[in-house]
Amino acid sequence: MFLPVNNTQAKPAMPPDSGFSESDWNVLSTFWHPVALSSEVTDKPAGVRLLDVPVVLYRTPEGVKAARDVCSHRGAKLSLGSIKDGLLVCGFHGFHYDCAGVCVRIPALPPGSPVPGKLRLQTYLCTERYGFVWVCLASTPRADLPEWPAIENGSGTVAVVPVSTWQSSAARHVENFNDICHVPWVHTGTFGGPEEAIAPYDVSISETRLSFQADVTEQVRYADNANSDAAPVYRHAVYSYELTLPFASSVKVFDPKTGHVYRIYDIASPVSARSTRIFQVVVDESRLTPAEVLIDFTMRINAEDAPQVEAQSPNQLPLDLRDEIHIPADRMSIEYRRALARLGLGEQAVS
Numbered sequence: 001m002f003l004p005v006n007n008t009q010a011k012p013a014m015p016p017d018s019g020f021s022e023s024d025w026n027v028l029s030t031f032w033h034p035v036a037l038s039s040e041v042t043d044k045p046a047g048v049r050l051l052d053v054p055v056v057l058y059r060t061p062e063g064v065k066a067a068r069d070v071c072s073h074r075g076a077k078l079s080l081g082s083i084k085d086g087l088l089v090c091g092f093h094g095f096h097y098d099c100a101g102v103c104v105r106i107p108a109l110p111p112g113s114p115v116p117g118k119l120r121l122q123t124y125l126c127t128e129r130y131g132f133v134w135v136c137l138a139s140t141p142r143a144d145l146p147e148w149p150a151i152e153n154g155s156g157t158v159a160v161v162p163v164s165t166w167q168s169s170a171a172r173h174v175e176n177f178n179d180i181c182h183v184p185w186v187h188t189g190t191f192g193g194p195e196e197a198i199a200p201y202d203v204s205i206s207e208t209r210l211s212f213q214a215d216v217t218e219q220v221r222y223a224d225n226a227n228s229d230a231a232p233v234y235r236h237a238v239y240s241y242e243l244t245l246p247f248a249s250s251v252k253v254f255d256p257k258t259g260h261v262y263r264i265y266d267i268a269s270p271v272s273a274r275s276t277r278i279f280q281v282v283v284d285e286s287r288l289t290p291a292e293v294l295i296d297f298t299m300r301i302n303a304e305d306a307p308q309v310e311a312q313s314p315n316q317l318p319l320d321l322r323d324e325i326h327i328p329a330d331r332m333s334i335e336y337r338r339a340l341a342r343l344g345l346g347e348q349a350v351s
């Protein structure tokens with residue numbers, strides 16, 4: 001019911017009720033993760049969650065800022081407050097915080113009284129790119145944001161997909177995104193082609209990225225012919241995957257017959273160990289398809305994937321390769337699990 005009187009213990013960075021192991025949390029907190037669409041952070045504070053940490057985002061003249069969503073005064077949720085003249089105002093007692101998280105005004109103080117210096121927010125690194133707000137909970141990020149020039153160079157139709165939340169671990173989602181073996185089985189209402197053997201492929205491995213290429217036979221079903229009895233129309237496509245560790249994927253879909261290039265970017269943001277927000281951008285370099293159609297198609301693909309991934313057991317990705325059985329088509333999954341282990345993940349069981 002009460003915290004101890006002599007509460008001199010240093011507060012751990014990981015919330016005590018987190019479902020991550022402490023060592024996993026310490027690794028994941030050193031990376032950038034998207035936490036909101038830029039369009040979601042406007043003239044009101046926005047509350048989000050990253051790695052079980054409540055985070056408030058607020059837009060100031062210096063850009064979007066991020067802090068722990070807890071007022072230093074009485075533990076109120078700052079995301080219930082407001083923004084006034086570029087300051088974050090707690091909705092409980094009106095404490096005003098500047099863009100560095102320093103309390104600069106307390107309305108209940110007599111005029112001229114100093115603001116206690118201890119009244120500072122726990123702030124986090126925050127930046128905007130690709131239409132997303134990204135946060136790093138550690139003071140020094142371990143890696144840069146992924147480099148995805150096709151989103152920013154203006155060469156194609158860019159569609160930002162509405163964010164969805166999956167009741168899965170981030171890594172299970174990422175593995176599914178990079179898994180070509182499931183396509184004919186799960187994507188029977190969108191692009192999944194005929195049952196076919198997967199040719200052996202190599203995975204290129206660097207310290208920060210994994211990449212591979214595969215030839216895939218797609219069947220494209222548009223909304224107006226998805227249930228038609230007409231003979232299926234197949235097309236051959238080359239998929240080039242690139243995964244920036246730990247959770248940011250992209251796939252370039254190239255049609256050698258038409259030269260059409262379509263790219264999907266997908267980042268899994270770990271809200272908690274079992275809940276993940278999915279941030280996606282689709283770029284149609286040939287500008288053949290309107291943005292709303294790209295978004296609708298991507299959401300239909302997601303709706304096919306999510307029930308499978310959310311039902312996987314265990315929910316967490318096993319990083320000991322002996323825990324699940326692998327086939328040659330799982331080469332990317334195997335290398336992904338190895339790469340996550342090299343980051344230092346999976347070293348400690350969740351208590």
Ligand SMILES: [Fe+2]
Pocket residue numbers: 176177182183186187301305
């Ligand atoms: Fe899928």
